[in-house]
Amino acid sequence: MIEENYLKKWIAVDWGTSTFRAYLVQNNEVSDTIETKDGMKFVKSHLFEQTLLTLIDRWLDNDKITEILASGMVGSKQGWEEAPYQKTPCNLKSLNYITPSLKDNRISLKIFSGVSQINQPDVMRGEETQIAGFLNENPNFNGSICLPGTHSKWVEIKNNNIIKFKTFMTGELFEIISKNSVLIHSVKAEKIDKMELLKSVDKILQKPELFSNALFQVRADDLINSKGPSIYKSRLSGYLLAIELLGSVEFWKNSDIVLIGNPDLTAMYQFVFNKKVKSIKKFLSRDMILKGLKNFKKNFQ
Amino acid sequence: MIEENYLKKWIAVDWGTSTFRAYLVQNNEVSDTIETKDGMKFVKSHLFEQTLLTLIDRWLDNDKITEILASGMVGSKQGWEEAPYQKTPCNLKSLNYITPSLKDNRISLKIFSGVSQINQPDVMRGEETQIAGFLNENPNFNGSICLPGTHSKWVEIKNNNIIKFKTFMTGELFEIISKNSVLIHSVKAEKIDKMELLKSVDKILQKPELFSNALFQVRADDLINSKGPSIYKSRLSGYLLAIELLGSVEFWKNSDIVLIGNPDLTAMYQFVFNKKVKSIKKFLSRDMILKGLKNFKKNFQ
Incomplete structure (x- = not known):
């Protein structure tokens, strides 16, 4: 039972341009949260792993690999390592990811792709994850989602796909x-x-x-x-x-x-x-x- | 003759937000020019006179008063001293000015007003002087003048007046x-x-x-x-x-x-x-x- 719980422990990371947010998930519940100003733009590219490890150190085990799933600008050209964009129309049930090579063997890391649109050039990183979260609870939703913010997005959703969007x-x-x-x-x-x-x-x-x-x-x-x-x-x-x-x-x-x-x-x-x-x-x-x-x-x- | 020339010596100053420009005018000709980055935004308000004196020191006489005419953001609320706006329609042949009190008695100083528009609120400082320069040589001009720049202006001129403008x-x-x-x-x-x-x-x-x-x-x-x-x-x-x-x-x-x-x-x-x-x-x-x-x-x- 302990082993099973253990397997169900993982870390969700939302690493944006200005902010770092991490959630320790155990048994599908968030048991601890870390939020700091260590946004991507404040971290030098060769220090991403070190910064991440320092921030989440208290959640790590020495004898087991803890899985980390990350989303946001961390996967951009200016981030840790570029996770290529997935093109619209884009099914959010099968989003691509990359696995940067790591020095520390206590963690594994997946960084999810952003979404790009070729005709009417546009890109998003992080918003696709929020949309996937919404669609998980509203699987039959077809319509428009607006994500106001620094780069405000309007997104058309049909059958769990991002059809098109505008920033x-x-x-x-x-x-x-x-x-x-x-x-x-x-x-x-x-x-x-x-x-x-x-x-x-x-x-x-x-x-x-x-x-x-x-x-x-x-x-x-x-x-x-x-x-x-x-x-x-x-x-x-x-x-x-x-x-x-x-x-x-x-x-x-x-x-x-x-x-x-x-x-x-x-x-x-x-x-x-x-x-x-x-x-x-x-x-x-x-x-x-x-x-x-x-x-x-x-x-x- | 020397005395007469002397009387005809004065200094024209264009003191903007980012740049200071001064022209020594003798017999209606520019005989020397100073241009520096001592724009208004880099000068503390209590140091305007000192900065001006330092910059134009080589043009000053100890026993005579040299007249200085200045235009631009130096007369704004954030400048040396506010020269109230003159309202449109505004005749450029009789632009108002202020005379800040000075510690040094080698100079006299006039700072010319900007122009404001009440209906469709708008303001200019410095552009009115450029327009006056143009109208001096084109006194019968009626039409539109565009002054592209940081705050691009479109100005309607009729009978030597600024009728209206848009920034x-x-x-x-x-x-x-x-x-x-x-x-x-x-x-x-x-x-x-x-x-x-x-x-x-x-x-x-x-x-x-x-x-x-x-x-x-x-x-x-x-x-x-x-x-x-x-x-x-x-x-x-x-x-x-x-x-x-x-x-x-x-x-x-x-x-x-x-x-x-x-x-x-x-x-x-x-x-x-x-x-x-x-x-x-x-x-x-x-x-x-x-x-x-x-x-x-x-x-x-």
């Missing part, structure tokens, strides 16, 4: 414009003004050609009228969201949509999409990525 | 996307591929809703097809230019346009606008700002 720079544009542009002086606010957000989304939905001028107007309006940072943060958010809405309309118009992301972001998307779509269901990224890795794990049992 | 974040978006986003890996090129630039402009002109997705596709296409950085730099430039073109159409459609900027930028704009406008004339920012300050100087003689 928008929404989160990254928000971050670099807030931090690195002249708008830095105007948008430093904690909160969003919801009505201003909706008004701003509508402004650009109706006239996308105003986008670049509207961005500068955020600063100009602040210099002239000083309406406060939450107004200007809401405008910037609204303009960027509107550009995403315009480009993703084929995914959400008259549709039931699923949102997978962090709670703040999915709440904002839900608020903006309310009345624009038939229905909205929300799920957490972390839950989905763990379920996704568990689902991949099933294939090796 | 686009084109240059700043290009810079922060190239340097701070995931596209950093794809767009590090010296050159632009002109055909790719035109194709990219047209793509977004026809479908502006693709903008945010097209930006991410720059990276995705590089990961999948590796067409080389000059292709991807050209795409990024084209997409941003297209957004500016869409938003500024009222200024250039069926018009004769004037471009004022640095040679590389005006050449790129000329290439993109070729066949889209009736005619294009190009002028250099530096020449125009100096002419503009000379023009302002006339009012005090």
